[in-house]
Amino acid sequence: MHEPERGAHGSAHAKTILLGEHAVVYGRPAIAFPVRSLTLTAHARAVDGPLRLSTPYHHGSIAAVDDGTAPREEHLAEAALRHTLDALGVAHDGVDVTVTGRIPAARGLGSSAAVASAISVAVARLHGIDLTYEARFELVQFVERIAHGSPSGLDAHATMSPGPIRFESGVARPLVDTWLPPLVIADTGVAGHTAAAVASVRALRTTDKRGVDAAFDAIAALVEGAHTDLRTGDATALGARMNACHSILSDLGVSSPELDTLVDAAHTGGALGAKLTGGGQGGCVIALAPTPADVPALARALTEAGARGVWPVNGGEEEAA
Numbered sequence: 001m002h003e004p005e006r007g008a009h010g011s012a013h014a015k016t017i018l019l020g021e022h023a024v025v026y027g028r029p030a031i032a033f034p035v036r037s038l039t040l041t042a043h044a045r046a047v048d049g050p051l052r053l054s055t056p057y058h059h060g061s062i063a064a065v066d067d068g069t070a071p072r073e074e075h076l077a078e079a080a081l082r083h084t085l086d087a088l089g090v091a092h093d094g095v096d097v098t099v100t101g102r103i104p105a106a107r108g109l110g111s112s113a114a115v116a117s118a119i120s121v122a123v124a125r126l127h128g129i130d131l132t133y134e135a136r137f138e139l140v141q142f143v144e145r146i147a148h149g150s151p152s153g154l155d156a157h158a159t160m161s162p163g164p165i166r167f168e169s170g171v172a173r174p175l176v177d178t179w180l181p182p183l184v185i186a187d188t189g190v191a192g193h194t195a196a197a198v199a200s201v202r203a204l205r206t207t208d209k210r211g212v213d214a215a216f217d218a219i220a221a222l223v224e225g226a227h228t229d230l231r232t233g234d235a236t237a238l239g240a241r242m243n244a245c246h247s248i249l250s251d252l253g254v255s256s257p258e259l260d261t262l263v264d265a266a267h268t269g270g271a272l273g274a275k276l277t278g279g280g281q282g283g284c285v286i287a288l289a290p291t292p293a294d295v296p297a298l299a300r301a302l303t304e305a306g307a308r309g310v311w312p313v314n315g316g317e318e319e320a321a
């Protein structure tokens with residue numbers, strides 16, 4: 001006789017970095033927003049037999065994942081599942097996990113952190129445990145270390161936080177009572193490689209420490225200014241800071257022709273500011289619309305310029321759905 005089926009779920013959303021990527025790895029502050037239009041949910045079920053994992057990248061048993069043909073994202077999902085079971089002190093069998101929804105991978109949107117976050121919550125709940133924020137963060141960071149080497153922790157916090165955060169030196173604080181700027185994320189369609197981008201900035205810093213540290217300090221000053229802009233609702237000032245940040249990130253070598261094309265298209269499409277978001281060298285740009293009503297036109301301009309996907313943040317989600 002079969003046991004009655006039990007189930008539990010966990011959800012997580014994508015994130016976008018408004019300002020501060022790369023400098024944040026060296027202790028400078030960063031600001032990130034949740035992207036609720038990109039959410040995924042993990043459903044965990046107790047079953048008889050071996051572990052099973054189904055995600056947008058793979059369906060079936062873990063053994064099939066282990067044969068070496070599964071994409072990288074699948075290995076990260078498997079790592080999240082196995083590490084959560086280890087943390088719970090339970091056997092690696094008898095669980096079927098299905099992930100629904102999709103956050104494009106390797107686009108600086110936090111897909112690996114979100115998958116790990118959703119899976120860890122679902123699997124822990126299946127075992128009757130509601131993870132503390134700290135326990136969930138540690139589980140996600142474990143997977144982030146596999147994905148990115150030495151992640152700052154920004155992605156893990158930002159994909160778990162319901163609202164915008166300011167992150168600095170390992171500590172995330174919610175930004176409360178802030179203006180929520182109407183943003184559009186646009187995907188170049190080119191995979192970014194965060195670990196490689198972080199390594200290239202590190203290499204540059206070994207040859208020009210003073211110059212790169214000055215760039216990080218300039219980014220930190222932009223983050224401080226943006227923090228004020230978010231309190232006062234100054235869209236024009238925030239847009240100018242985003243533009244300045246893109247130019248610094250380009251000088252650090254983490255932009256790309258595709259990212260620059262979308263940044264230019266955002267300006268032509270009426271954005272007050274635009275920059276790459278995340279690790280760069282591929283991935284996405286983020287553009288600031290003058291008002292929420294301008295989000296659809298800005299999204300259209302980015303699509304016409306070749307964006308493979310556009311997602312609104314802080315307004316316009318209903319129109320885009």
Ligand code: PMV
Pocket residue numbers: 017020021022023024025107108109110148150151152153154155192194198277278279280
């Ligand atoms: O995962 P991504 O591509 O959003 O990059 C995270 C931001 C970096 O500052 C480049 C790296 C980090 O660990 O914070």
